[in-house]
Amino acid sequence: MHQSDRAIAALQKYLDTPLDKNLQRAVEGDAKSNVLALFQEVAKGVPAYQQFLQERNIDPASIQTFEDFQTLPLMTKANYAHKYPLPQLCRNGQLESCDMIAASSGSTGKPTFWLRSVSDELAIATRFEQIFSDSFQADSKRTLAVVCFALGTWVGGLYTLNCCRHLAAKGYPITSIAPGSNKTEIFRVIQELAPHFEQVVLLGYPPFLKDAIDRGRVRGIPWQDYGIKLVMAGEVFSEEWRSLVGERMGSSNPCYDSATLYGTADAGVLGNETPLSIAIRRFFSQNPEAARQLFGESRLPTLVQYDPLSRFFETQDGTLLFSGDNGIPLIRYHIADTGGIIPHSAMLEFLRDWGCDPIALLQSYRDRMVDAALRDRGIYPLPFVYVFGRSNFIVSYFGANLYPENITVGLEQPEIREWVTGKFVMEAFEDAQKNRVLSITVELAPNEEPTAEKERAIANAVRQQLLRLNSEFANYVPSESQTPRIVLKPTGDPEDFPLGVKHRYTRPPQEKRGT
Numbered sequence: 001m002h003q004s005d006r007a008i009a010a011l012q013k014y015l016d017t018p019l020d021k022n023l024q025r026a027v028e029g030d031a032k033s034n035v036l037a038l039f040q041e042v043a044k045g046v047p048a049y050q051q052f053l054q055e056r057n058i059d060p061a062s063i064q065t066f067e068d069f070q071t072l073p074l075m076t077k078a079n080y081a082h083k084y085p086l087p088q089l090c091r092n093g094q095l096e097s098c099d100m101i102a103a104s105s106g107s108t109g110k111p112t113f114w115l116r117s118v119s120d121e122l123a124i125a126t127r128f129e130q131i132f133s134d135s136f137q138a139d140s141k142r143t144l145a146v147v148c149f150a151l152g153t154w155v156g157g158l159y160t161l162n163c164c165r166h167l168a169a170k171g172y173p174i175t176s177i178a179p180g181s182n183k184t185e186i187f188r189v190i191q192e193l194a195p196h197f198e199q200v201v202l203l204g205y206p207p208f209l210k211d212a213i214d215r216g217r218v219r220g221i222p223w224q225d226y227g228i229k230l231v232m233a234g235e236v237f238s239e240e241w242r243s244l245v246g247e248r249m250g251s252s253n254p255c256y257d258s259a260t261l262y263g264t265a266d267a268g269v270l271g272n273e274t275p276l277s278i279a280i281r282r283f284f285s286q287n288p289e290a291a292r293q294l295f296g297e298s299r300l301p302t303l304v305q306y307d308p309l310s311r312f313f314e315t316q317d318g319t320l321l322f323s324g325d326n327g328i329p330l331i332r333y334h335i336a337d338t339g340g341i342i343p344h345s346a347m348l349e350f351l352r353d354w355g356c357d358p359i360a361l362l363q364s365y366r367d368r369m370v371d372a373a374l375r376d377r378g379i380y381p382l383p384f385v386y387v388f389g390r391s392n393f394i395v396s397y398f399g400a401n402l403y404p405e406n407i408t409v410g411l412e413q414p415e416i417r418e419w420v421t422g423k424f425v426m427e428a429f430e431d432a433q434k435n436r437v438l439s440i441t442v443e444l445a446p447n448e449e450p451t452a453e454k455e456r457a458i459a460n461a462v463r464q465q466l467l468r469l470n471s472e473f474a475n476y477v478p479s480e481s482q483t484p485r486i487v488l489k490p491t492g493d494p495e496d497f498p499l500g501v502k503h504r505y506t507r508p509p510q511e512k513r514g515t
Helices: 003-016 019-028 031-045 047-054 077-081 118-135 155-169 183-196 206-218 239-249 275-286 288-295 344-353 358-366 404-411 452-469 471-476
Strands: 100-105 111-116 143-147 174-177 199-204 228-233 258-264 268-272 302-305 311-316 319-324 330-342 384-390 395-397 400-402 420-430 436-444 485-489
Touching: 003 118, 003 155, 019 118, 031 047, 031 311, 031 319, 031 330, 047 077, 077 111, 100 155, 118 155, 118 228, 118 258, 118 268, 143 155, 143 183, 155 174, 155 258, 183 199, 183 206, 199 206, 206 228, 206 239, 206 436, 228 239, 239 258, 239 275, 258 302, 268 302, 268 311, 275 288, 275 302, 275 344, 275 358, 311 330, 330 344, 344 358, 395 420, 395 436, 400 471, 404 420, 404 452, 436 452, 452 471, 452 485
Parallel strands: 143 174, 143 199, 199 228, 228 258, 436 485
Antiparallel strands: 100 111, 258 268, 302 384, 311 319, 319 330, 330 384, 395 400, 420 436
């Protein structure tokens, strides 16, 4: 099918299909048969995947059952996206089958390019539609969507803008504007345009939006007058954070005034928070033992629902795999996110064992809604996926993935390297004011003493190298948050640098930190 014909057919289907019908299809569809069909299509039409299978002596015709499918090798950036020429990753080896390219950067800052077409965006627009319709009632309210994700080649900004415009084309009274991460422009947009709308939706990374709301309060912006809603992505945050930010922006209903997207540059949005998932997560935040029992850790993950016909999840060794159609179709792609999947019925059964009826719990939040006719929307028996984020090698900060290799280069600079051993521990966390902090604990060389001068020099060197090497850091993190906090500790410090133990360069968020 010609590209224009594909786009017209996809757009017509999207415009003609109501949200509830789309979601009912997701509930009733045969996800296993669907992902098998996707595999056969990709094996037939994508040159890179054909070669990927041939190199492993796999005959696509031998994959007939879902059990067969589960034996297929995992895709990664290294063994697939980086190995084959970009055109070969697309259907029929044709770049022109796509009309948009986004970039994600790895540990060296070298971008990985991901292609998509307008038909790919329409599938993702349904995830935005769930939030705007079922949480924000934006089908009946004049809504200003302010895109605060970084613009440019980065996936967040332009993808989000396009999806909001697709909603408007479907008939939602949504008007979009994209100031990106320019806070001065965001404040100007809000002050001049917000009074013309019934509500304003800010879309961005959680710590960035919190900082914008805090700074706006200082400037006298009456957030509470504008019906502020939040759409977020990129980082896990606490329910205490949601409550605090909600209070500062004038929110009265935490389950309906904000939502998080679980997304990647590789394949767009994989799942989204719903009022139901937020109500459940808030229960877990108040019942940590239940959370530990279900999720296996004391920290609280992001909890979203997903459409298994759009993105099919599996787990392996505590990490997530997914398969999904896109400009570059992906089959059993290992994204290195720590997490798991929970069927809807299993989630409800687990909660019942803990004395929690999530529907009744959500009802207590729905009762705050003015229009009783809207209270029952948005409760679908879709499966859940929970995400802790990347495994022990990466720290997520304002949506940017920070890698140990980036920090190492900063410590190897001529003015620094004589003071330090090269070992460090990096982490990102919320301070007492709920602001995000990037902290790096550095091991001093023997006989070196900690000084404020050394802390400043190391902080500046690390910041310079992060800006040079990590393009996501340079584009996602606001300048005022780019300088890390440096903590200097002596050689062999028993807490962070014990002798004779394999060193780890990141600290799990649940561990106790010094202040």
